[in-house]
Amino acid sequence: MKASTSFVVAAFVAAVAPSAHALAVPSEAELVQMLTVVDDRQQNTGDYRSTAYLEQKERGKEDTAFEVAFYRRDADDKLMILFTKPKTEAGKGYLRLDKNLFFYDPTVGKWERRTERERIGGTNSNRQDFDESRLAVEYTPKYVGEEKLGKLDTHHLSLTAKEGADVAYPLVDLWIDKASGNILKREDKALSAKLLRTTYYPKWNKVYSESKKADVFFPAEIRIFDEVEKGNSSLIVIRDVDLKPLDANLFTKAWLESKSR
Amino acid sequence: MTAVIKLLLQLGVQSLLAHRTKSLIVGGLLAFGTFLVVTSLAVLDSVTRATRASLVESIAGDVQIYSKDAKDSLALLGGIGFGTEDIGEIDSYGPVRDAVLKVDNVAGVVPMGIANAAVASPGDLDRTLNALREAVKGNDAANVMLLADRVRTIARVLQDQQQKQAAVAASENNGAGEVLARALSDELWAGMTTDPLATLDWLDTKLAPLGEQGNQFYLRLVGTDLDGFKQTFKRIKIVDGEYVPSGTRGVLVGQAFLDRRLKFAVAMHLDTIHNELVKGQTIAANKTLQDTLAKARRASPRLVYMLPPKDLPVVTASIAAELGKPPGELAPLLVDFLTMDDTNFERRYQMFYDVIAARVQLYPFQVGDTITLTSFTKSGYLRSINVKVWGIYVIEGLESSDIASALSITDLMTFRELYGRRTAALDAELVKMKAASGAKEVNREDAEAALFGGSDAVEVQAVAESAAEVVLDKVDRQESFTFDPKDANEGFALTTAVLLKDPDKARATQREISAAVAPLGLQAVNWQTATGIVGQLTMVVSGVLLGAIFILFLVTTVILNNSLVMATLERVAEIGTLRAIGAQKRFVNAMITFETATLGALAGVVGALTSVLFITWLSKVGIPAPADVLQVLFGGPRLYPTLTASNVVAGVVATLIVGVFATLYPARLAMRVQPVVAMQGKE
Numbered sequence: 001m002k003a004s005t006s007f008v009v010a011a012f013v014a015a016v017a018p019s020a021h022a023l024a025v026p027s028e029a030e031l032v033q034m035l036t037v038v039d040d041r042q043q044n045t046g047d048y049r050s051t052a053y054l055e056q057k058e059r060g061k062e063d064t065a066f067e068v069a070f071y072r073r074d075a076d077d078k079l080m081i082l083f084t085k086p087k088t089e090a091g092k093g094y095l096r097l098d099k100n101l102f103f104y105d106p107t108v109g110k111w112e113r114r115t116e117r118e119r120i121g122g123t124n125s126n127r128q129d130f131d132e133s134r135l136a137v138e139y140t141p142k143y144v145g146e147e148k149l150g151k152l153d154t155h156h157l158s159l160t161a162k163e164g165a166d167v168a169y170p171l172v173d174l175w176i177d178k179a180s181g182n183i184l185k186r187e188d189k190a191l192s193a194k195l196l197r198t199t200y201y202p203k204w205n206k207v208y209s210e211s212k213k214a215d216v217f218f219p220a221e222i223r224i225f226d227e228v229e230k231g232n233s234s235l236i237v238i239r240d241v242d243l244k245p246l247d248a249n250l251f252t253k254a255w256l257e258s259k260s261r
Numbered sequence: 262m263t264a265v266i267k268l269l270l271q272l273g274v275q276s277l278l279a280h281r282t283k284s285l286i287v288g289g290l291l292a293f294g295t296f297l298v299v300t301s302l303a304v305l306d307s308v309t310r311a312t313r314a315s316l317v318e319s320i321a322g323d324v325q326i327y328s329k330d331a332k333d334s335l336a337l338l339g340g341i342g343f344g345t346e347d348i349g350e351i352d353s354y355g356p357v358r359d360a361v362l363k364v365d366n367v368a369g370v371v372p373m374g375i376a377n378a379a380v381a382s383p384g385d386l387d388r389t390l391n392a393l394r395e396a397v398k399g400n401d402a403a404n405v406m407l408l409a410d411r412v413r414t415i416a417r418v419l420q421d422q423q424q425k426q427a428a429v430a431a432s433e434n435n436g437a438g439e440v441l442a443r444a445l446s447d448e449l450w451a452g453m454t455t456d457p458l459a460t461l462d463w464l465d466t467k468l469a470p471l472g473e474q475g476n477q478f479y480l481r482l483v484g485t486d487l488d489g490f491k492q493t494f495k496r497i498k499i500v501d502g503e504y505v506p507s508g509t510r511g512v513l514v515g516q517a518f519l520d521r522r523l524k525f526a527v528a529m530h531l532d533t534i535h536n537e538l539v540k541g542q543t544i545a546a547n548k549t550l551q552d553t554l555a556k557a558r559r560a561s562p563r564l565v566y567m568l569p570p571k572d573l574p575v576v577t578a579s580i581a582a583e584l585g586k587p588p589g590e591l592a593p594l595l596v597d598f599l600t601m602d603d604t605n606f607e608r609r610y611q612m613f614y615d616v617i618a619a620r621v622q623l624y625p626f627q628v629g630d631t632i633t634l635t636s637f638t639k640s641g642y643l644r645s646i647n648v649k650v651w652g653i654y655v656i657e658g659l660e661s662s663d664i665a666s667a668l669s670i671t672d673l674m675t676f677r678e679l680y681g682r683r684t685a686a687l688d689a690e691l692v693k694m695k696a697a698s699g700a701k702e703v704n705r706e707d708a709e710a711a712l713f714g715g716s717d718a719v720e721v722q723a724v725a726e727s728a729a730e731v732v733l734d735k736v737d738r739q740e741s742f743t744f745d746p747k748d749a750n751e752g753f754a755l756t757t758a759v760l761l762k763d764p765d766k767a768r769a770t771q772r773e774i775s776a777a778v779a780p781l782g783l784q785a786v787n788w789q790t791a792t793g794i795v796g797q798l799t800m801v802v803s804g805v806l807l808g809a810i811f812i813l814f815l816v817t818t819v820i821l822n823n824s825l826v827m828a829t830l831e832r833v834a835e836i837g838t839l840r841a842i843g844a845q846k847r848f849v850n851a852m853i854t855f856e857t858a859t860l861g862a863l864a865g866v867v868g869a870l871t872s873v874l875f876i877t878w879l880s881k882v883g884i885p886a887p888a889d890v891l892q893v894l895f896g897g898p899r900l901y902p903t904l905t906a907s908n909v910v911a912g913v914v915a916t917l918i919v920g921v922f923a924t925l926y927p928a929r930l931a932m933r934v935q936p937v938v939a940m941q942g943k944e
Contacts, residue, residue, distance in 0.1 A: 051731075053698035056641070062683055064641035065691050069731045084731055086690045088642060091736035097466040106736045108633045108645045111391065112381050113475060150713025180719050185709075202712035204721045220722065223712070225705050233705065237698045241724065253394075253465070254458055260736040 026143050031157060035136035037181055038174075042133045042218060046211035047246040048072040050218070051084075052238045059231030070238075071250055078251040082259060091260030095253060099166055102253065106260035111253060138165040139172060146178075149185055153178045169196065180204070182217060195227045209243045216243060265848075273856040276832075283828045287821060287857070288864040291916050294817045295868025296875070298810055299912035303876050303904045304884075305806050311896030312799045313764060317788045319496040319656040320483065320668060322371075322758030324771050325791035326357060329784045335756060336793025337375065337483070338667060348375075350682075351783065354754045360777040361759055366770045368762045369493035372754035374484040374676040378634035379477045382625045385566060386415050386472030390464055397457045407570075409453060412464065414566040416444040418592070419471055422562070437471055444468045473563075478523055478625070480634065480669045482512070484676020485758075486749040493760050497670070502628035502652030508746040510675050511651040512632070515666020519653065522663065525623045527564065527599070528613070530557035535610050543603050554601060561595040567621040579616045583609065626650055638681020646678050647739055662892040664795060673749040682753065759785075795893055802894065814919050821923035825857065829927040833934050841936035853928040854921060861920030865913035872912065876904045 026034070054066040067085035072078070079096035083089040091106035094114070101114045139159035147156045154175040161170040169188035177184050186199040203220040218241055226232035249255055277284040317323050320337065327335050328349025335348050351357060354372040361370050383391065389411050396404035420441040427438075443449050444464065452460035487505050491497075497513075505511035520532065530553045537550055544550045568576055573591060580598050581588040588594075601609050626632050628650055635645040648671065659665040703711045713719075761770055767787065775785040789796040829836075836849055844852075883899030886892040894900075 053694060053700065055695065055698070055700070058641070062639075062641045063691070065694050067694055082731060084733060085694055086642075086687055087734055088640075088644075088687065088737055090733045097462070100466045100470060102465075105633075105645045107739050108647045109738070110633055110645075111394075113383065113387055113469070150709050151715070151717050152713050152719065177719050180721055182719055182721070184713065184719065200708060200712050202720070204719060205724045206721060207724050215723070217721070220720075221700065223703060223708065225708065230705075235698075235700055237700050252458070252462060259731065259733055260738070 026155075028141070031141035031143055032136055034155065034157070034176065034181075035139070035141055035159075038176065038183055039133045039136050041181065042216065043074055044072075044209050044212055044216045044243055045075070046209065046243055048074070048216075049240075049242040049244075049246060050238050051240045052236055055235040057231075057233045059229070071246055073246065073251060076251070080251055080256065082256065093256045093259070095251065095256055097251065104253070104256050106257070109257075135159065135172075135174075138162060138167050144173070147175065149175050152184060154184055183219075197224055197226050197228075199224045205238075205241065207241050207243060211243065216241075265851075269852055269855045270859070272852055273859045276856050277860060280828060280831075283824065284860060287824050287828075288860050288867075290817055290820060290824075291861050291864035291920055292868035292871070294813065294919065295865045295912045295916040296872045297813060298915050299869050299872035299904070299908050300875060301806055301810055302908040302911055303872070304900070304902050305803055306905065306908065307900060307902035308802060308894050309799060311900060312796070312894050313788065314496070315656060315659050315665060315893055315896040316792050316796060317760070317764070319494055319659070319665065320670075320758075321788045321792050321796070322369075322493070323761040323764055323767050323788055324759040324774055324785050325373075325788070326361070326757040326759065326774065326778050326783050326785050327351070327755060329779075329782050331784075334793075335786060335791050337756075337791055338664065338793050338795045346375075348755055351754045351757065351781075353752060354757065355751045357757050357778060357781060357783065358750070360781065361757065361774055364770060364773045364777055366762050366766050367759055367774075369489070369760040371486050371489040371493055371758050372673060372750070372756075373758055374673065374680055374753075374755040376482045376484065376636055376676055376679040378480050378482055378636045378679055380480060380625070380632050380634060381475060381477050383475035384469075384473040385563060386412070386469050387475055389415065390461065390469055393464075394461050397453075397461065405453065405457075409450060410570050411566055412468075413445060413450075414570065415472060416441055416468060418562055418565050420445065421592070423471075440467045440471060480512075480514070481667055482634070482671050482676060482679065483668045484671050484673045484679075486746075487511075487670070487672050488746055489750065490670070493758070496657040497654050498657050499652040500655050502650070505651045505672060508743050509651075510648055510672050510742045510744065512634075512648045512675070513652050513654045513670040514650060515663070515669065516653050516655045517659075517661055517663040517666040518669075519624055520663070523624050525563075525567075525618075525621065526560035527557045528618055528623050530554070530560070531610055531613060534606065538603070538606060544601065544606060545603055554599065558596050558599045561599055562592050564595055564617060564621065565591050568617070569620060572620045576616055576620065579612070583612060628652060634675070634679060636679040636681070638679065640681045640683040640687060642681065644678055644681050646675060647742075648675055649742065658897040659892060661898060662889050664889050665893050672744070673752075673754065674744045677753060680755075756791075757783075795890065798890065799894060814915070818919055818923045821857075821920065822926055825853075825924055825927035826930065829853065829931050832931070836931050836934045837936050840934060846932040849931050849934070850928045853931050854924050857920045857924040858917060861917045862913075864920075865916040868916065869909045869913055873904060873909070876902055880904075 048070070049072070050070050052068050052070060054068060056064045065086070066083055066089055069082045069084055071080040071082070077096070077098055079094070081094040083092040093104050095102045095104070103112045103114045104110070105112075139161055142158045142160070144156040144158050147154050154177055157174045157176065159172040159174060161167045161172075170191045171189035171193060173187040173189070174183055175185035176182070182204045183201050185201070187195055188197045188199070189195055200223045201219040201221070202223070204217055205220040206215040206217045208214075209216045218238055219236075220238055222234075222236040222238070224234040224236070226234075247255070313323075316338075325335055325337070328351065331347065331349035333346035333348055336346055351372070358370050358372070361367055389408055393405065393408040393412065395401075396408055420438075423437055423441060444467075449460065449463070452463075488507050491504060499513070500516055505513065520529070524532070533553055534544065534550050534557075537547070538544070542550060544554065565573075568591075574588075577588045577591045577594060580591070580594045584594065584597050586594065586597070598609060598613075631647045631649045633645050633647055635643060638644045654666070654670070656662070656665045759774060761767055771785055771787055778785060789800050839849065839852075840846075880901050880903055883901045884895070885899055886895040886897070892898055
């Protein structure tokens with residue numbers, strides 16, 4: 001079932017993406033399909049594990065950086081972020097279970113419930129940056145037009161969060177690469193349409209998934225610029241992606257606690 | 262010469278008596294001016310003394326020393342923004358202490374540091390589930406039973422609320438009904454025996470989101486050498502618990518801060534109403550008090566699960582008896598109980614504390630609890646640390662001021678961790694991490710050109726799966742809660758507080774201290790400057806009062822001047838006659854001036870005496886401080902002003918100067934009077 005869906009999606013990408021520029025104004029169904037492609041290319045039917053480098057620059061402050069390990073099980077909406085470096089941060093972690101986001105600090109041995117908008121490790125990134133892409137489920141798209149981004153041709157889409165959707169930003173603008181179907185730029189906005197942050201995805205990697213029987217795409221580099229606190233920015237470099245099944249007990253508080261014992 | 266003075270005096274008294282109305286008006290003005298000056302100076306001096314006593318002897322010291330290179334001014338009690346100021350650093354406290362102790366008039370020196378820390382206060386359900394998890398981990402069966410019972414009680418309250426909402430609005434409950442039903446089922450709680458962690462995970466992720474959200478409160482911490490602090494600042498008194506033992510980590514929290522900011526909402530609202538009723542307000546006539554009472558009612562359902570289950574029957578019976586109703590569900594009884602009026606408020610207020618509050622925890626923590634302080638450190642990383650609350654303090658005389666007790670006092674080691682200086686080891690580790698990431702620097706301005714301007718296609722690399730085993734180095738767990746007391750008297754700090762033996766010599770001593778610490782790159786400021794907005798308020802109050810006195814004198818001078826000009830013009834014939842019989846211009850000038858000076862002296866004495874009586878009365882009844890900030894300025898709920906000889910002398914001298922100054926122009930007019938004009942006037 002999943003494999004056939006992937007095939008359909010792959011066929012759609014092959015059929016739609018190259019010819020997208022020919023569509024003057026895609027219909028809403030076509031736009032939703034475009035988001036579905038973006039989501040599906042990043043989704044893995046099984047588990048996901050990777051490591052990442054996070055860097056945060058804030059005007060007037062010292063730069064900070066982290067190395068983290070991500071664990072994701074999209075089928076159950078589970079996500080774990082474990083901080084591994086620097087030494088002072090090792091063992092801290094986030095655990096997302098359903099709509100709950102918990103933070104653990106081994107220094108004091110305590111768990112705290114955090115909100116959806118939590119700035120991961122104090123950086124400009126939040127839970128959604130590391131979670132499964134659900135654009136088609138969470139947002140309603142509108143076509144803005146074809147635009148150039150540097151030397152690249154893109155589709156510019158404007159998204160509005162659906163009622164009741166659990167999202168960090170109610171309005172989003174996306175620039176999707178016509179050639180590859182990957183997101184290149186994203187603007188997150190408040191309900192008032194005030195621009196809050198701009199994110200770039202200049203590099204993408206793909207890894208073949210046995211469970212999906214298709215390639216899974218993931219951004220290799222994410223650059224987030226704070227548009228409210230000008231001068232603040234975050235960099236995320238993702239590597240070492242592994243799609244093998246994870247331990248059944250990994251997405252538990254007990255597992256995260258055990259890593260720092 | 263004596264004869265001249267005698268004649269001037271005689272003429273002066275005669276003139277004053279001859280022009281009684283004028284003398285009374287001018288004398289009255291001068292006496293009133295003297296009264297105001299003496300009284301104002303006495304109050305001003307008393308305010309400065311009281312504020313000094315409340316702030317200097319409790320936390321600030323007479324002089325504070327900090328870095329010359331500080332970006333912000335030192336504001337111990339917080340500046341306008343109450344944020345974290347950048348006041349520079351003192352790398353090594355030892356040399357500063359040694360330099361300051363060489364200065365005479367120094368009674369005590371202590372190192373200090375300031376940090377703002379957040380304390381997370383989870384919602385009741387999260388708090389109970391966290392405790393339940395700890396009890397499960399610790400195999401504490403009795404506590405597991407107790408806490409599980411509390412979780413069920415909270416679930417029942419939530420279910421009740423949800424059913425009421427469903428009855429008035431057909432809103433979707435997103436499966437909340439099913440979650441609550443399961444949370445109250447025996448089947449779920451049977452799982453606590455077979456698989457407690459899985460059951461806890463279910464409660465954490467399904468039930469807990471239905472409860473109220475937690476919140477955060479902030480503590481402004483002053484970290485210090487607690488042993489030295491205790492010896493230096495004598496006005497800090499522990500009212501609950503004990504002082505932090507030597508060489509032990511811990512925190513002391515202000516009583517008024519706890520009562521006004523962190524107390525359980527129902528109790529805090531009832532306290533507010535009680536305090537207003539004591540001042541003569543009534544619930545019937547005051548809409549704000551009625552609203553406050555409504556807020557207390559809205560917050561009351563929490564009491565149902567805050568009360569220990571074993572106490573519920575006793576509390577329910579007492580409340581029902583007060584209401585004259587049969588015992589039933591506690592939640593609606595509480596709402597009825599808190600529907601109070603002026604006739605029953607005091608009785609029920611007392612009953613609330615005797616029957617209910619005595620059985621619940623009114624504050625997010627209590628003495629003996631360990632709280633987690635979290636701060637954004639200078640290194641840019643979050644730092645959390647567990648600290649025991651050893652005691653609750655008050656500042657003697659300022660027991661009810663939450664501004665004065667806004668600072669929580671902790672040890673220097675805890676402060677240093679929360680401040681979190683950037684270390685060379687961390688910098689080196691970050692450089693290595695960045696190099697390993699392979700990322701290049703990109704500016705915001707040319708990001709799109711830099712990221713997408715190089716190639717016609719997005720870089721998509723196919724990568725092979727690679728295992729990413731996570732192995733952590735030794736995790737930085739907080740294990741020790743003690744330290745060597747010597748470490749708190751050496752090393753890193755942000756400021757140094759200096760208490761003086763004789764505060765009257767504060768200015769001279771401050772100059773000496775400044776000179777002593779200047780080679781260390783430090784500056785010394787007085788307590789008014791160092792305490793931030795509160796201390797500066799005393800300077801503003803002084804400035805305003807002195808400005809008002811100056812304006813008063815200016816107005817008085819003009820009025821006096823006018824009155825004396827009129828009086829002089831009325832006496833043209835008299836002055837002309839004196840000039841005709843040989844009086845020199847100088848004599849006329851001296852006569853007019855002497856006359857006013859005599860009146861000024863008499864009025865000055867009368868004004869000063871009236872002020873003495875007034876201040877004596879005020880020193881008994883006191884001037885009330887209606888606002889919290891005034892309590893700090895007054896050194897307590899009332900200011901009891903006292904008078905010094907210098908206040909009286911300054912008042913009388915100022916009056917004489919004003920009187921004589923106001924005479925200059927009329928005397929000049931009088932000198933110009935020609936005898937022939939006087940004769941013409943007579944005709």
